[in-house]
Amino acid sequence: QVQLVESGGGVVQPGRSLRLSCAASGFTFSTYAMYWVRQAPGKGLEWVAIISYGESNKYYADSVKGRFTISRDNSKNTLYLQMISLRAEDTAVYYCAREPQFGYYYMDVWGKGTTVTVSS
Amino acid sequence: QSVLTQPPSVSGAPGQRVTISCTGSSSNIGAGYDVHWYQQLPGTAPKLLIYDNNNRPSGVPDRFSGSKSGTSASLAITGLQAEDEADYYCQSYDSSLSGSVFGGGTKLTVL
Numbered sequence: 491q492v493q494l495v496e497s498g499g500g501v502v503q504p505g506r507s508l509r510l511s512c513a514a515s516g517f518t519f520s521t522y523a524m525y526w527v528r529q530a531p532g533k534g535l536e537w538v539a540i541i542s543y544g545e546s547n548k549y550y551a552d553s554v555k556g557r558f559t560i561s562r563d564n565s566k567n568t569l570y571l572q573m574i575s576l577r578a579e580d581t582a583v584y585y586c587a588r589e590p591q592f593g594y595y596y597m598d599v600w601g602k603g604t605t606v607t608v609s610s
Numbered sequence: 611q612s613v614l615t616q617p618p619s620v621s622g623a624p625g626q627r628v629t630i631s632c633t634g635s636s637s638n639i640g641a642g643y644d645v646h647w648y649q650q651l652p653g654t655a656p657k658l659l660i661y662d663n664n665n666r667p668s669g670v671p672d673r674f675s676g677s678k679s680g681t682s683a684s685l686a687i688t689g690l691q692a693e694d695e696a697d698y699y700c701q702s703y704d705s706s707l708s709g710s711v712f713g714g715g716t717k718l719t720v721l
Binding site: 525527534535536537540549550551552585595596597598599600601602603 | 612643644646648650654655656657658661662667699701702703707708709710711712713714715
C-alpha cells in the first residue's frame with residue numbers, strides 16, 4: 491500500500507543541524523512532487539517546503555528559507571529535509587506528504603510524522 | 611496569525627449538521643485557487659478530506675461536503691457522528707507567498 495515513513499527526528503540544541511528522511515513505498519516516487527509540513531505542539535499545520543518530482547523546482551516558507559533544504563533521491567525513494575541553524579520555534583512534528591500532481595497544491599498522502607525538539 | 615481564517619471551535623449534537631468556514635483573500639482563495647480540507651483525529655496525522663473545493667477522495671463518506679465562493683470556503687458535515695470529533699484544516703495556495711497556506715484549524719466537538 492502507499493506509505494510514507496519519516497525518520498531522523500530527535501532533540502537538538504539551538505543552532506545545530508538535523509536531517510530528516512521520508513521513505514516512500516507503494517507508488518512510483520519519482521513521478522510525484524513532495525512536501526514537508528510541520529505542526530508545532532498544540533498548534534496548526536504549517537507548510538515548510540515542496541520539491542518537484544525531478545528536483546528542478548524547490549520552494550520554501552519564509553520562516554525556513556535559507557536554513558532548510560529539501561532534496562530527494564529517486565533511486566532510493568527517499569525525501570530529505572536538511573535543517574541548519576535550528577531555533578526553538580522549529581520544534582514540531584514534521585510530516586512528509588505527497589502531491590498528486592505538481593501544481594495541484596494539495597497533499598493526498600501523509601506520513602505519521604517525526605518529532606523535532608530544539609532545546610538546550 | 612494564519613493566512614486563512616477558521617473559527618477555533620464548533621460543536622454539534624449527533625445527527626446534526628455543522629459547517630466550518632475558511633476565509634482568505636485576493637491572493638489565495640479569491641484569486642481562484644482551490645481549497646482543500648484535512649481531518650486530523652487526535653494523535654494522528656492529517657488526512658485529506660476534500661480536494662479541489664468539493665471533491666471527496668475514495669473512502670470519505672458523502673456526509674462531508676465542501677463549497678467555495680469568492681474569498682471563502684466552507685466544509686459541511688451532516689449526520690454528525692462521535693468519530694467526527696477532530697481538528698479540521700482548510701488549505702489553499704497563495705500567490706503572494708508562493709506557497710501553500712493553511713487555516714488555523716477548527717476543533718469539532720460532538721456533544
